[in-house]
Amino acid sequence: MKNICVFGLGYIGLPTAAMFAHHGANVVGVDINQHAVDTINQGKIHIVEPGLEAIVKQAVGKGTLKASLTPVHSDAYLIAVPTPFKGDDHEPDLSYIQAVSKALAPLLEKGDVVILESTSPVGATEKMVEWLSKERSDLTFPKYHEPDNEADIFVAYCPERVLPGKVIEELISNDRIIGGMTKESTKKAQDVYRIFVKGDLLETNSRTAEMAKLTENASRDVSIAFANELSIISDKLDINVWDLIELANRHPRVNILQPGAGVGGHCIAVDPWFIVNQNPEEAKIIRSAREINDNKPNWVIGKINDQIEQLKSQGVEKPTVALLGLAFKPDIDDLRESPAVTIAKKMLENQSANIILVEPNIETLPKDLESGKLVSLVEAMEIADIIGILVAHDEFKKEPLKNSVAVIDAVGII
Ligand SMILES: NC(=O)c1ccc[n+]([C@@H]2O[C@H](COP(=O)([O-])OP(=O)(O)OC[C@H]3O[C@@H](n4cnc5c(N)ncnc54)[C@H](O)[C@@H]3O)[C@@H](O)[C@H]2O)c1
Known part of the structure; x- marks a missing residue:
């Protein structure tokens, strides 16, 4: 050969x-x-x-x-x-x-x-x-x-x-x-x-080989969807989901993944759809997982918008929102299919707030976020009224994030 x-x-x-x-x-x-x-x-x-x-x-x-x-x-x-x-x-x-x-x-x-x-x-x-x-x-x-x-x-x-x-x-x-x-x-x-x-x-x-590849990624997607669903339920019930998962994972046979702002990348967010498309009646959990993960960014946007409205009702005319992280997972520069980009794009359409973006792993913003402003973490901390943490980059863990402002932490850094 x-x-x-x-x-x-x-x-x-x-x-x-x-x-x-x-x-x-x-x-x-x-x-x-x-x-x-x-x-x-x-x-x-x-x-x-x-x-x-x-x-x-x-x-x-x-x-x-x-x-x-x-x-x-x-x-x-x-x-x-x-x-x-x-x-x-x-x-x-x-x-x-x-x-x-x-x-x-x-x-x-x-x-x-x-x-x-x-x-x-x-x-x-x-x-x-x-x-x-x-x-x-x-x-x-x-x-x-x-x-x-x-x-x-x-x-x-x-x-x-x-x-x-x-x-x-x-x-x-x-x-x-x-x-x-x-x-x-x-x-x-x-x-x-x-x-x-x-x-x-x-x-x-x-x-079997074709299905094995799709199964690997669908399995990850379903596990993340479970964590994401738990995060929404916990928020409603006023429970800290990170504490909850840590406690549940002390069970010797339980291993729940961490919730986030959604699911990104060009594999996990794509491949399970191949199973759903071919088996629309049968692939119930796999479809639900895709929908739950695809909807998580909207839920995060809702939480940020609630904070904007609250600050406005307290007299802040146009709050500044810093969105931390744009990549589809921590510590990389890859923005493909990133839920953080989805959130940033939709937030930039919101005229009632100033949106600033922090992504330490890129130099310039991609075309679809051009209307945004890329700033350093230090600058963002100085001027933000609200912080949305969308990706668990190491940089964000090192700095104590300003705690006098409203924080929506989608990834559990705080
Ligand atoms: N990137 C990953 O991490 C990863 C992991 C596992 C599986 N995959 C799968 O592997 C496949 C390739 O993914 P990738 O990330 O390398 O994609 P990619 O977009 O990086 O590369 C694909 C290349 O194929 C070329 N191409 C398109 N049509 C062609 C043609 N007719 N003849 C020759 N070249 C052609 C494109 O120009 C491009 O350079 C996809 O099915 C993807 O789902 C990717």
Whole structure:
């Protein structure tokens, strides 16, 4: 398994391509983004991931990693393109996988391995095989319901579960789920990952592997929704939810997560919808969890607005509200799908207060928050009448937050 082609050179595809190249394979990384291709071919990277640039630089220098707009024939093809959802029903958008199938089909030769890594609804791998076989009626492809059948092409679904910021380490050490369409496909896909993975390569079929990825993220989402629901109930009953959870967690078999301002990021806030969309009648808890977590920002906004109204009734004409934190989780600069950004955007529409924003991990505000003002924590503490703590950044824990003002602490720092 010497020649590998990786489609999609983003947060997942580029580190994966670099790892194969670093461990002796000849890798061509394919992307439709000319800037990404040019950057990588200069031995640089267009994304943020500690340790990645050095590996890319070395592999490009040695000639084992090359980025390109067009694929070449390889022994194995990995696909790590986006799979967002579209519309109110959160329907998974598989058009990126379909586009890759079209580009890849003409290159296929008997014995090649095709691995889908993009987070996908159950059945997506079979759909991909349909697209491939439509283009290549001269080849035989595996069938999910015939696990022992023999085909010209081997196809597997192998989800990714690395943590951004620790991708290089986790790519090697994490256990991986290897879901072949047939038993032989599983074995061939294991051979591919064995090039650099030290974790276990866990055998299953493609549908189970697809569902496993969605299950992991839905499980996190449901657990967080439980904590978020508890925080709303506790507030109504005048109970400190942080004390409550700490006490309940002293039970030897209870482990409740911490509530927050909602759920963000591009995985946990997205992937459970793939299950709900496909199983609208059955996925009751999973749907509720998504709705509870998506509604938490509105609840936080309501609490801040109550404080604004109270101060106004006490004669403060236009209270100043400092929102602390914009990232989707503590101590990172990633604002994607962040509930804190949702809160900030809606609060900026509120003309009855001055809104100032504190996010120590960014230099400038993104376009959709341009009307806001980014200030330091010290400045915010000097002028704020109300503080909304939205993210538990370390910086916010170090400073004693001014306690003479009204505080809405969505993350339990205080
Ligand atoms: N980022 C994560 O932490 C993470 C973790 C697990 C799974 N995933 C899943 O992995 C997949 C990729 O995620 P990502 O974060 O790397 O996305 P990304 O947006 O960072 O990268 C995707 C890349 O694919 C490229 N692309 C789009 N269409 C293409 C095509 N037809 N041919 C070649 N390249 C194409 C894009 O230009 C982009 O560079 C998604 O399904 C995601 O859900 C991501």
